[in-house]
Amino acid sequence: MESVFRNRRATALMLTPALLVYTIVMIVPILWSVTYTFQSGNAVSGFEFVGLDNWIEFFGDSTAHDALWFTLKYAVVMTTLQVAAGYGLALLYIFFLQNKSSLVRATIFFPVILPTVAVALMFSRMFEAAPTVGPVNTIFMWMGGDLTDFLGTPSYAFWVVILMDVWRSMGFYAVLLYAGLVEIPTDVMESAKIDGASSWRLVRSIVFPLSLPVLLSAVIFSINGTLKVFDSIVALTNGGPGSATTPLTLYMFRTSFAYGQYGYGSTIAFVLTILCLLATVFVFRSMRKDVTK
C-alpha cells in the first residue's frame, strides 16, 4: 500500500499551487520586509540604504513607545478579560444551563461573526455625547452622572475599546472553552460530588486543572489576536483622541501609507512580529510546566 502513496508526481502536483502562492505572497514578502528595515523610501520614490537609522529612530520615537505601550496594555487587559469572560460563560453553560444552553450559546456567539466595522459604528453611536445623546450617556445621567464624552476622553476611550472587544469576542472564547470542558469525564465529577465537594471546590480542584490545556490554547490564541488589534480601533476611535488608543499596527499603517515611510513602517511591523513570537513562546513554556506538573 505504501508504494501508492510514495508518488512524487502526485505530491508535486498537489502541493505546488498552495506552496507557490504561500511562498511568493507570504514568505518572500516577510523576508523582503526585513530588508526594508535597513532602507528608507517607498514604492513611488524608490529606496535607499540607511543602515540602522530606522532602528535608532524607533528607540528614540516617543510616539512609537506610546504605541508599543498601548499594544502591550491592550493585549494583557484583553487577554485576561476575554479568557475570563469566556471561561465564566463556559461554566455557566455547563453547570447552570446544562442541556438548555444551545440558544444562549448561539446568541452570545453571534457578535463574533459580525463585521467589526459595523459593531464599531454601533458602539460609537451608543457612547455618543453630541450632537445626539447615546443610550449609554442617557442611562449614565439617570444614575446621576454627567454627560461624558467617552470617546473624546483618553482614559475612557481605552475602556470603551476594551468593552466593545470583550462584547464581540466573549462568545468565541466561551464556545472554545466549553468544547474543552465537555470533555471532562462525568464519573470524576460524580465521585467528587459523592465525596461532598462543594461546587466551588469542584471547579477549583477538578474542572480548572483538567481544563488547563484548552485554557492554554485560548490564551495563546488571544494574545496573538490582541497584539494584532487593528479593525476595531480604526473603526471605533481611529487611534484617538490624540494618539491615546493607537496600537503598533495602526502606527505602522500610518507611517507607511500616510507618510510614505516604508522602511520605518517595516521596522514597526518587525517589532510586532517579534512581540507575537515572544509572547507565544513565553506563554507556551510557562504554562506547559503547569499543565504537566
Next chain:
Amino acid sequence: MSSATLGDAPARRSKKPLRMRVRRLPGWIGVGLLLLTVVYPMFWILMGSFKTQPEFLSEPFWALPQQVNLDNYISAFVEGGLATYIKNSVLAVFPSLGLILVFGTAAAYALQILIWKGRSVILVMFLAGIMIPTQMILLPLFNVYYQAGITNSIWPLIITYTAIGMPLTVFMLATFMRQLPQEVFEAATLDGANVYRIFWSVTVPLVRNAIFTVALVQFFFLWNDLLIALTFVTKADLRTIQVGLLNFTGQYGAVDYGPLFAGISVTVFGTLALYIFLNKKVMAGMTQGAVKG
C-alpha cells in the same frame, strides 16, 4: 467518545420542585440581562434605520420610529453605494475562497497522506504563517502590485486573500486527515484505486465536514477583513463592504444618521440571516476544531 462526558444531558427530565426553581430564578435573570446586552444594541440599530434625522436629534434613544419607511435604505444603497460595496466584496471573497479550498485541500493531502521526505518541515512552515502579523507583508506586496500596475483592480485582494487563507486551511485539514482510520486507505489501495482516486473519492468525502468548517471560518474572516482591503483598494468604486462602511460616517461635519443605521443594519442582519441558516454547522465546527487545534 463512548464514555459519558459533562456535555451529555443529564437524564433527569422529571419536574423539579417549585422551591428549586425559585432558587434558580436570580441565575435566569442574570442570563436574561446578558442576552439583552447582546440583542438590544442590534434592535436599537434596526429601529434607528427607520427613523428620520429630526427623530434622531430630538427624541430619546428608546423612542420607536413613527413609521416604518425604507427611505434610509434607499439612500444607503443609492447615495451610499452600498450595492457596489457588496458587489466588490462578493467579487473578492468568493474566488479567493474557492482557491483557498482547492489548493488547501490538495496540499493537506500531499502533506498528511502522501509519504515523502521533508513533509513535516513544510507543514511547520505553513503553521508558522498563522502567527505572522499581516502588517509584515503589506509593504512589499503593495510595492509589487504598484509596479505591476494592478492596484486599481480587485486582483490584489484575491491574490493576498488566497495566500493568507493558506496556513490555517492546510493546518486544519491536515489535522482532520490525520484522524482518518488507516484501514480506509488500505481498503482503497486493495481495490486498486490510484493516488488521485483515493484523494477524490475517499479522502475528500471523508473530510467534507471539515472542509465546510474551514470554508465558513475563512468566509467570515475574508468578508470582515478591513486591513488588506483598506491597503490595496485605492479607488472609491472598488471598496469592499467594510471599507465602504467605514467611509459611511460623515467625514465632513454632521452625521447622516438614518442611512448610517440602515447601512449597519444591512451588514448586521445580512450576517444574522446567514448565521441562523448555518448556526448548527458553525457551532459544531467550533467545538470540533477547538479541541484539536
